[in-house]
Amino acid sequence: MVDIYVMGKHYAVPEGLTILTALEYCGYRIIRGCGCRAGFCGACATIYNFKNDPVLRYDLACQKTVEQDMYLTQIPFFPAVKAQYDLEQIKAAGEQILALYPDIVKCFGCNTCTKTCPQELEVMWYMSDALRGDIREVALKSFDCVMCGLCAARCPQGLVPYNVAILCRRLYGRYLAPVSDHLEQRIADIESGKCNSDVEKLKKADENELRRLYSERDIEPAY
Amino acid sequence: MYPHYIEESVRKVEATREARLKETLPRLSVDAKTPLLQKFHPDYVAGTMRPLAIGPNKGDSTPNEIADLLEANSRIDPDKIDLSKPDYDVDVLVIGGGGAGASAALLAHENGANVLLATKLRLGDCNTVGAQAGTQAADRPQDSPATHYLDTVGGGHFHNIPELVEALVKDAPSVIKWLESLGVNWDKNPDGSMHELSGGGASRLRLHSARDYTGLEEMRVLRDELRNRGIGYVEFSPTVELLTDDKGQVAGAVLANMETNELTIVRARAVVMATGGMGRLHIQGFPTTNHYGATADGLVLAYRAGAKLIFMDTMQYHPTGAAYPMQILGQLVTEKVRTLGAQLVNADGAQFVMPLEPRDVVAAAIIRECRERGKGIDTPTGQVGVWLDSPMIDLIRGSGTVARELPAMVRQFGRYGIDIAKEPMLIYPTLHYQNGGIKINADGATTMLGLFAAGECEGGVHGRNRLIGNSTLDIFVFGRRAGMAAAQWSKQANPGALTLNHVRQWQKNLNESGLAQKRPISPLLLPDYAKAIPDYMPSYAKESLKPSWMKLA
Numbered sequence: 001m002v003d004i005y006v007m008g009k010h011y012a013v014p015e016g017l018t019i020l021t022a023l024e025y026c027g028y029r030i031i032r033g034c035g036c037r038a039g040f041c042g043a044c045a046t047i048y049n050f051k052n053d054p055v056l057r058y059d060l061a062c063q064k065t066v067e068q069d070m071y072l073t074q075i076p077f078f079p080a081v082k083a084q085y086d087l088e089q090i091k092a093a094g095e096q097i098l099a100l101y102p103d104i105v106k107c108f109g110c111n112t113c114t115k116t117c118p119q120e121l122e123v124m125w126y127m128s129d130a131l132r133g134d135i136r137e138v139a140l141k142s143f144d145c146v147m148c149g150l151c152a153a154r155c156p157q158g159l160v161p162y163n164v165a166i167l168c169r170r171l172y173g174r175y176l177a178p179v180s181d182h183l184e185q186r187i188a189d190i191e192s193g194k195c196n197s198d199v200e201k202l203k204k205a206d207e208n209e210l211r212r213l214y215s216e217r218d219i220e221p222a223y
Numbered sequence: 224m225y226p227h228y229i230e231e232s233v234r235k236v237e238a239t240r241e242a243r244l245k246e247t248l249p250r251l252s253v254d255a256k257t258p259l260l261q262k263f264h265p266d267y268v269a270g271t272m273r274p275l276a277i278g279p280n281k282g283d284s285t286p287n288e289i290a291d292l293l294e295a296n297s298r299i300d301p302d303k304i305d306l307s308k309p310d311y312d313v314d315v316l317v318i319g320g321g322g323a324g325a326s327a328a329l330l331a332h333e334n335g336a337n338v339l340l341a342t343k344l345r346l347g348d349c350n351t352v353g354a355q356a357g358t359q360a361a362d363r364p365q366d367s368p369a370t371h372y373l374d375t376v377g378g379g380h381f382h383n384i385p386e387l388v389e390a391l392v393k394d395a396p397s398v399i400k401w402l403e404s405l406g407v408n409w410d411k412n413p414d415g416s417m418h419e420l421s422g423g424g425a426s427r428l429r430l431h432s433a434r435d436y437t438g439l440e441e442m443r444v445l446r447d448e449l450r451n452r453g454i455g456y457v458e459f460s461p462t463v464e465l466l467t468d469d470k471g472q473v474a475g476a477v478l479a480n481m482e483t484n485e486l487t488i489v490r491a492r493a494v495v496m497a498t499g500g501m502g503r504l505h506i507q508g509f510p511t512t513n514h515y516g517a518t519a520d521g522l523v524l525a526y527r528a529g530a531k532l533i534f535m536d537t538m539q540y541h542p543t544g545a546a547y548p549m550q551i552l553g554q555l556v557t558e559k560v561r562t563l564g565a566q567l568v569n570a571d572g573a574q575f576v577m578p579l580e581p582r583d584v585v586a587a588a589i590i591r592e593c594r595e596r597g598k599g600i601d602t603p604t605g606q607v608g609v610w611l612d613s614p615m616i617d618l619i620r621g622s623g624t625v626a627r628e629l630p631a632m633v634r635q636f637g638r639y640g641i642d643i644a645k646e647p648m649l650i651y652p653t654l655h656y657q658n659g660g661i662k663i664n665a666d667g668a669t670t671m672l673g674l675f676a677a678g679e680c681e682g683g684v685h686g687r688n689r690l691i692g693n694s695t696l697d698i699f700v701f702g703r704r705a706g707m708a709a710a711q712w713s714k715q716a717n718p719g720a721l722t723l724n725h726v727r728q729w730q731k732n733l734n735e736s737g738l739a740q741k742r743p744i745s746p747l748l749l750p751d752y753a754k755a756i757p758d759y760m761p762s763y764a765k766e767s768l769k770p771s772w773m774k775l776a
Binding site: 018021024035036120218 | 250252253344345347348349350352353360361362363364365367368369370372373374376377381385386388389392393396397399400403404405406407408409411413414415416417420421426427428433434436438439440443444447448450451453459481482512514515548549550551554555562563564579619620630631634635638639749751752753754756
């Protein structure tokens with residue numbers, strides 16, 4: 001068994017549980033602070049330390065295995081600054097980031113955001129890319145962000161890196177990513193009715209005919 | 224890092240790897256699939272389903288866990304609820320905060336409706352965020368909507384509803400473009416063409432992905448857009464019953480605050496149900512890939528109000544759930560791992576199924592390998608599994624492919640000391656998806672006037688088995704269609720006085736049939752994973768002393 005402390009109270013739980021399942025093992029029924037239970041949604045962002053080690057650590061409760069003498073709590077939710085914008089009315093120019101999030105100049109490079117990120121992203125580096133107006137770099141470096149909010153929770157300057165990051169990714173996807181010609185072409189084909197007759201034939205085919213066509217269809221190699 | 228006795232099997236997998244790189248197993252014929260499914264797919268296990276005793280689908284079979292909730296008692300007593308002063312009065316109420324719900328809310332809003340979105344947990348707590356592999360759309364020159372159609376109905380064993388499949392495949396390219404115009408970052412080649420991959424049961428490279436965070440990328444963009452547009456949403460507010468009007472049309476909902484039990488009455492001229500799936504019911508005891516709130520609530524609400532369901536006797540077991548380590552037992556190992564070239568291999572290092580067969584076929588083959596042939600690997604928890612040989616990917620596609628294409632999987636297994644670029648992954652089928660659901664037409668309209676449905680809670684488009692990448696497509700195609708249709712309907716709807724008469728009638732029927740005492744209350748809202756604490760409360764005081772959160776449970 002592993003000794004853990006939930007908000008200061010001692011429990012012994014079996015080895016191999018995650019922070020989330022350990023809380024449930026102790027009898028806690030969770031409503032907040034639990035979402036996909038698989039490391040994608042960011043709902044269970046958590047801060048913990050150890051009995052004899054006050055340094056705070058950060059992780060996702062659904063992924064982190066409990067360890068001996070862990071002190072656990074689920075962090076409360078608090079709202080973060082988010083700029084409201086109409087993506088169609090703004091430009092994919094570097095100044096845009098600063099216009100919507102002027103506070104990012106207050107970053108003094110303490111790197112707490114990076115140390116806090118349970119996805120181990122280079123948060124401070126993408127914030128400095130944002131300051132320089134490099135939308136593409138922010139998009140790339142922040143791509144695996146689950147928007148758990150830990151970076152914002154711990155930023156001493158009250159910045160919200162994850163919202164700066166999604167602004168940049170959206171600007172990149174909307175304006176900077178190269179256009180896909182074959183996608184445009186196919187949409188035009190469908191709108192002009194060019195694809196209708198082939199689909200119509202299949203809709204009208206009986207099951208035997210569909211089975212035959214399915215068995216005989218050619219299959220493109222996977223790689 | 225695996226336990227020592229498992230490492231022995233890893234050595235066998237490594238020993239056969241080079242020979243297997245050149246070995247392609249044939250696909251099974253349509254006729255060969257049937258006996259495999261009937262003998263090994265969980266849907267066919269005797270005694271695990273039963274015909275419904277009550278309601279619009281009386282006599283139709285569904286898993287016992289779902290039947291219990293469909294035949295269950297309401298959480299509320301209509302006589303105790305005042306409907307005369309609704310808290311909200313909107314054109315369109317969207318129930319559910321995942322990909323389908325967010326799409327429906329955006330499209331209803333665009334079509335002039337005053338929209339409220341209500342969701343049980345947070346906006347974006349849904350199965351969409353866990354979808355990794357990609358979204359299908361036939362947009363390459365060597366592909367076509369018709370080819371997509373044929374793959375989809377073949378995967379669904381030719382039971383799919385033709386009009387729904389038509390909508391799915393013809394809307395698909397414009398859905399990809401819509402998402403990009405909202406700022407989704409698709410994986411692309413330098414010339415802008417889409418970087419597309421194959422998938423189980425797909426005859427063309429058709430999967431559009433965003434690394435292996437596709438669903439997360441789609442959802443976080445839609446959520447951000449909902450906030451940008453100022454569309455109203457309420458969180459931690461599950462719907463506990465729909466409201467109807469005196470003409471029997473759906474006209475709103477009763478929401479309950481998850482933490483305080485306080486009720487909120489919403490009058491709406493149209494309702495879109497987008498509550499997702501049922502994985503947290505753990506059909507047949509299977510672990511699941513689904514999010515915490517996937518408890519089939521929408522099915523229950525719609526069914527009780529009188530909507531017809533379809534294909535409720537077919538569940539999808541994803542072939543590759545994690546079997547080891549125990550921390551991530553049952554969690555999704557994306558099909559993209561097979562798409563990129565990883566084979567399925569038994570304890571001896573031998574392949575036993577073509578890895579890109581449709582999901583039900585692969586799942587059945589894995590179960591056969593473990594149960595009948597005894598070629599699985601036992602893990603310390605007792606969970607058996609087979610190998611998914613991920614190190615093949617870098618050998619086939621070049622060093623660094625795993626790191627680039629599968630960052631979420633690398634991260635997830637890396638936490639437990641397993642480097643999936645160098646070591647294979649242990650997997651076993653896990654409960655993943657509800658193939659059927661609320662019956663809809665191509666506009667997302669259900670059999671109840673005023674009620675629309677979109678996403679995993681509706682059924683018909685996938686027939687009896689869904690293909691990879693058709694679910695994150697379904698949520699946008701039918702989310703958009705349902706949102707648009709609901710907005711249009713709301714302009715012509717002429718709702719009468721709000722009632723809960725359908726709930727009164729339901730309870731009367733339950734009482735008369737004797738089911739009321741045998742069944743629980745529903746919707747379930749959340750699974751109960753907390754350790755059961757013995758109940759020491761004296762029976763004479765039980766009801767009056769019970770704290771409110773216990774009543775919600």
